[in-house]
Amino acid sequence: MKTLLRKYGVWVAAAILFAVLPAVFTSNFALTLLCKMGVLIIFAIAYNMLLGQGGMLSFGHAIYFGMAGYCSIHLLNGMAEGMPYFPVSLFPLFGALVGLVMGIAIGYVSTRRAGTTFAMISLGFGEMVTAMTLIFVTFFNGEDGIQADRWVGPEPFGITYGPQIEVYYLIAIWCFLAMIAMYAITKTPFGRMSNAVRDNPERAEFVGYNTQRVRWLAFSLSAMFAGAAGSLHAINYEHIGFESVSAIQSGAVLFMVFIGGAGHFLGPIIGTVLLVFLDSTLADYTEAWLLYLGLVFVAIIMFAPGGLAGLIVMHEPMWKTDVRLLRKLFVPYLLALGSSLILLIGAIGIIEMIYFITIIAVGRVDMHLFSIPIKVNEVTPWLVCTALIAVGVQGCRLSYPKVAESWNDAMIAVKARIAG
Amino acid sequence: MDILIFSLFNGILYGMLLFMLSSGLTLIFGMMGVLNFAHASFFMLGAYFAYQISKFVGFWPALIIAPVVVGVIGAIVERYGLRRVHKFGHVAELLFTFGLAYVIEEAVQMIWGKVPVSYHIPEVMNFTLFSLYGLEYSAYRVFMLLVAVSMFVALFFLLTRTRVGLIIQGALTYPNIVASLGHNVPLVFMMVFGLGCALAGLAGVLAGNILGTEPGMAIQLGPIVFVVIVIGGLGSLNGALVASLFIGIMQTTAVSYDVSMNGFLNVIGVQVDFDSAWRMLVDLTVAQISPILPYLLLTLMLIVRPRGLFGVRDV
């Protein structure tokens, strides 16, 4: 019983969470947000099968997401016009098929190379499909996209998918299933070898694996799950537009996965939940939200390439060897965090004031910065913010080497335990 | 005929503009192995800086100052950003420049707003230099062409006649050799990156007032520049020139041709009389599919011959 709970406890908890979330967050806004998160979590984990598990950076993975969305919308509209009925509940399977077929075809030519070449090929395909949306008007309908009504055909068990809550549970169930499936795939021989090819393709060849085949398979499976997500996206919004196949969507999923952490299964989930939430809340507070997002992304690449999940996971060896090792990290971490916070407050202040001057209220001078009323034409707020930045930068310069030092010390202790 | 000549001239002009962008990008890639996603963003910065500077001191000083400023920013980005990411590998570098492109676009919006700024052609150049088949050609366009050509000549001399140029050339062919020559590699990298960005900035100064200076200009041009350097061969300056002209002429001439597959089929005597969804495929004109062509070329080239037309080694 205990081992069963340890093994499957996380999944049971996840299932319960999926079930009760709408009861906890009851507003329409929250429900919309949850639906969006569910769809994008599938897409993000699917994308991470490529980036995190397989080491392939794609700039065009929205193709499979968006094309499955378009096909699903066409299927809905076709059903409304008398085509044979296909249960809406099973649409993700249809989307998965679309994604898989496209993934097999495009993946075959893309995955013959890895690294930068792969990334550029993916960019080429992404731009090609985006350009097609404006050309093949009957299928894509240009910039307007296509509408559909998800309330079609029979109503098994009274499910109409009219109310959003029914759509939520549809997304939740499929998200749950997709999460289990994609997690399980990481634990299969293919999943392990996908990691092996990512870390050391040469060695993988010399233990009998065709690295191109491994990449191709990873690509196809990833496209398949992306397709499932795309069809849920179409059902959720009853609309699909060109941005869903374009670099906008491809970039968004890259941001979510990388900021969350590509090296860990939880990373994409963390990233999606965080970014979707911030995107719909912070965007109301600040014009600069997208700038902050970009800066965070760059900062993650420079200082924490493992993403948020990576920051947690990098402490696993110490935590596994001896929890006391972590305690020594506490003070340096606190100092570094404090300095970063000071730096951040100063930088945010400056950015917000510039936005206020140039975009929000040209000509006006009274604004609230961190709820403090200030005048942007006075020198004081600028001076204060600049001073904060200077203090923050100096603090970071002093504290981060200490962080690195104490972390290295802890790692040395871990290695000593392993060797001894 | 007149349309052909006109679009040919425009194509060459557009091609030379592409070359100003792609020459820097291909140099950077050839030396550092970094595919600079943000290259077109430096182009955009050039245009915005020129707009801002020419407000105070006029166009001509801006023509010099703006590219220098862009180059300095590029060098700073290399020194404090890219160099740090270098140890994580080329994919991380690619991601870094991708994020940088995003940040620059947002920063430009923050400072200059989301709508185009009114960056105009200088008054002295705003007259018709000559007319061809009744189509007028402004002096500014000719000036642009001249600057682009002299930039190519200057670059050519820099690479073949100077010491730094020879080091750069050596690094293009044998990336590992420069370190063993005892040169300060990080410094050379920083200079090349800065120079490449400055060239992109110069292109921005020249083209911003014709193409329009707005936050979306980087995203519009960025992928096309990638196409150019991949087709020309990464790291090859000659390849970049040929491919720039090729893509430039292709883009501008294809747009003006209303030939479709159906039309072609009619000429050779085949009548398409079915009325299905496939009908739209044969009815597509060259002008309509021209936006796809560059990317089709890009992917085909990468799949079939990743070293491009003139490249010496694979991506």
Place this chain on the structure above:
Amino acid sequence: MSTVLKMADVSKSFGQAEIIRGINLEIEKGERHAIIGPNGAGKSTLFNLISGKYKVTSGTIDFNGQPIHNRRPFEINRLGLARSFQVTNIFPRMSVFENVRCGLLWATGHRYSFWQLVDRQKDVQERTKLILEQLNMSSRADVPAGLLSYADQRALEIGITMAGGGEVLLLDEPTAGMSHSETDYAVNLIRDITAGKTLLIVEHDMGVVFDLADRISVLVYGQIIATDTPEKIRKNAAVQEAYLGTEAH
């Protein structure tokens, strides 16, 4: 005895430089064959040719009667010829257990399976545990391989190589960079875990070579100047002049 590996007139050029110049060599089934030679003689290149990392410029390499030159590394590996690397070439982010397991997934027929959980495959798990026991690494099975000491990483490297159960093992300087005691340990380990297999080994340490090998080939400037038993190689005048004379202790 039968011939397992047969090289006939194998040559390899890089541009103008001919690194391997017409090598003829036959490896008998079950023997431990060492290849020695001065730096730059082409030992590693030879390994890279046999294992498929490089393509031969001319000549043929047969493995159990099948031509393997110009075949790709994974195809050669699947036939039962495995190699290790001079520079440690493991999966540093994976655990020790997973490193060894990666080495035998193909050989146990699991290939690209994405429908079976690998932890539930009894054959894989037990064989991996067995190899870890042979390597004396059972206690460190869950440690990330990148955290192991250098000598342990070298041992793991050999473990990955022999995990697939290939009948011929190519070991490229397995004791490079090890201390004396580590080398002794490694030699015994190699002797134990490769019992009954055909071994082709490149080595700098003469102690290891004369201790381990049944036969020795001497490679100088891309050509094999002698192939014989250790005693006879020691006495061979040409070898002494070309190689041992400069390095003999």
